[in-house]
Amino acid sequence: MKSGDSTTINVQDGATPKGKGPVPEAPLPSPGGWKKGAAIFDFVLRLGAMVSALAAAAAMGTSDQTLPFFTQFFQFQASYDDLPTFQFFVVAMAIVAGYLVLSLPFSIVCIVRPHSVGPRLLLLVLDTVALTLATAAGAAAAAIVYLAHNGNPNTNWLAICQQFGDFCQKVSGAVVASFVSVVALVTLVVVSAIALRRG
Template identity: 65%
Template sequence: MDLSRSGKDTGDIAIPVREVKSSKSGKGAPPVVTTTTRLGQTPPAAGWKRGVGIIDLILRVCAIAATLAAAAVMGTTDQNLPFFTQFFQFQASYDDFPTFTFFLAGNAITCAYLVLSLPFSIVCIVRPHVIGARMLLLIFDTLALALTMSAASAAAAIVYLAHNGNPNTNWPALCQQFNEFCPRVSGAVVGSFLGVLILTVLVVLSAAALRRN
């Protein structure tokens, strides 16, 4: 409200409000009021923002766990079948499918970004009125959301195909043979969708925190 005068903290901003009130009410001494405000409790908006920041941090850690688990499960999945034809041995691993490689890369990138974003999230808790960090988090959370959603959906499409095949195009279902590969890959996809869900909540939370400025 009087950003025009001070820096970017609303801790500073609340003070002139008290001045206005006191000068309106009965010409009381503004410096005294200012001192009590500086030493006293934080304004309600800051408390609310701090709460959002703490939820943000917790959700961020959960999203790190989800995407890390998805990437790890996908990266360690590998199954050889005990029989082979004259052409090649049947084996399935994530790098036989370009889509699964993309899935692994996408989840790993999101996981790395989320780890790097933790300090910014902590800054938003310590200084609830810093707008720059919150805005930065929102923009990159949106991009991470898009990347993770892309990786998860593409992998889900291939997993669906592996489970059901497509008779119209002569694509056989794999999961009858690869009975260990398919559940692990499906689990990785579920973990990735969980990460997407958390990132969506993070974007909306950041927007709500920005709104209260």
């Protein structure tokens, strides 16, 4: 009887550490895995925003059309550098694209070290500045594109897109690409804020 009691006590003592072992290990990998996944998503989204910003700047910078009916002294031409708003758009989107290229190493650091707060906080601040610049450039250019398509009869501003169809198509595509980069930057800011909040 005494020997049987001792074996049952030994079995219970051996069963308790086995049951306690896996319990604290289960939740540990999940925070790091979530942060690493968010950092990888940040990097991919950053690449997409960079491509769309470059496409917007390139499309606007190459928008130029000359109508076929012209003489030696008089011709009809439309170009992005005729409007200061479009010039600002090209410069602003080029700056945003350049910033996104320079931010890629910091995004890689966030992938390698998902729990680091410094690089992610820096990206959050700079992404907000880039978002403001891209939004201002896209909104200003969108107003001019709207006038080019519809005109304004109250101020006698004529719609020019019926004559300069290729020019309007390029500048409209550039504005759309700029708003794609704006949406990507908004998502980057939100992802960084959530990652910092849960950190």
